[in-house]
Every structure is written in C-alpha cells, then in structure tokens.
Amino acid sequence: MPKPSRAALLLAVMLPLTGCGSRYEPPRPPPRLSPDVCLAQLGQFNVKYVKEDAPEGRCPIYDSVRVSATGVPLSRPALMSCDLALKIEKFTREVVVPQAQARFHQGVREIIHFGTYSCRGRPGGEWSEHAKGNAIDIAGFKLADGTVISVKQDWNPRGPKRDFLRAVAKGACGVFSMVLTPETNSDHANHLHLDIGAWRKCDV
C-alpha cells in the first residue's frame, strides 16, 4: 500500500479541528449568572418554571430549571440552564412577540420546540450545547389565532411567514451566541438551533 503523503496526513489531522471554524481552541464560554441572581430574574420576568436537576450522569446542567413558559408558553415544558431560560425570555419579548405584532397584528400563543437538554455529543467529538441544557431547537410558532408558522414548511416559500421566520432568526443572533437554520445544512431543515455556548455563528 502506498504511504499517504505528508500533506494528506496533515489534512487528516486538521479537518476535525477546523470543522467548527478557523480557530483550534474554542473561545472561553460566556460567564454564567449565579443561581440566586438568575432565579430572581426568572421570577421578575414571569418565566414559569420549577427547579429540577438534570438526570445524574455525564451531562450535568449548571443551575437547571424546567420551564413551561417564557412570556409565551412552550409547546411542552423543557429542562434547561437558568441562563438559557433568561435568554429565551428576552428573545420572546424583544424579537418573537414584536415581529408577530408587526407582521400579523396579533400575539403568539405557543413556541413549538423539539427539545432542549439531551446528553449527546457532536460529530466532531465535542459535547453539544444540548448536553449542558444550553440549547433549544425551535420548530415554529403558533399565533394567537391558531396559525402555525413552521420552519420546515415556511422557511423557503416566499411570503409573510418566510419573512417572519427570517426576521426572528436574525433577531435571535442578537440574543444567542449560535443561530443555526435551514441555511446551515440539512440537519437543520426543520428547526432553528439557538444556544448560549462559546462559539458564535449567525446563519441567516
């Protein structure tokens, strides 16, 4: 068997490292609020939650809560870090609700999501932000009149639903560190991935 060239070997080493960006070392994660401060803020902003620990195992969550509403009800209660709950509340209040009011002249009844906490890794070997309760996958939104705006159905066809989804995703980039959308790859064809990890990306 021919010996692989030095360039090929170097490429094989570099590829997994460059998969998530051009830097080899991940940047330092953003600072977290202390549990007391964070929980007090959840109460102040009317986030509906109960304190709940992550299942014991390899994926602990720093300061975890099970959240049922962030100003708007979630389609089902979700386990997450307190810091993520605060960011989703800010995103709901500053981006989602104003966009729905401006474009459809009504409020939002529900944030439809696929999940938050999941003890799993990424293909690159690093733990996903979902494994820390720091990410949510949003499938769509239900407006007050029952209209559903779905990432899967409405991201591409021209019209007000597409414009709403793209405006919401763009607004999310001002709140979260990473915003992945159907523009990112086919893994995200049906949801917006929003997280508060160290890496920054805005795929809108």
Ligand SMILES: [Zn+2]
């Ligand atoms: Zn995700």
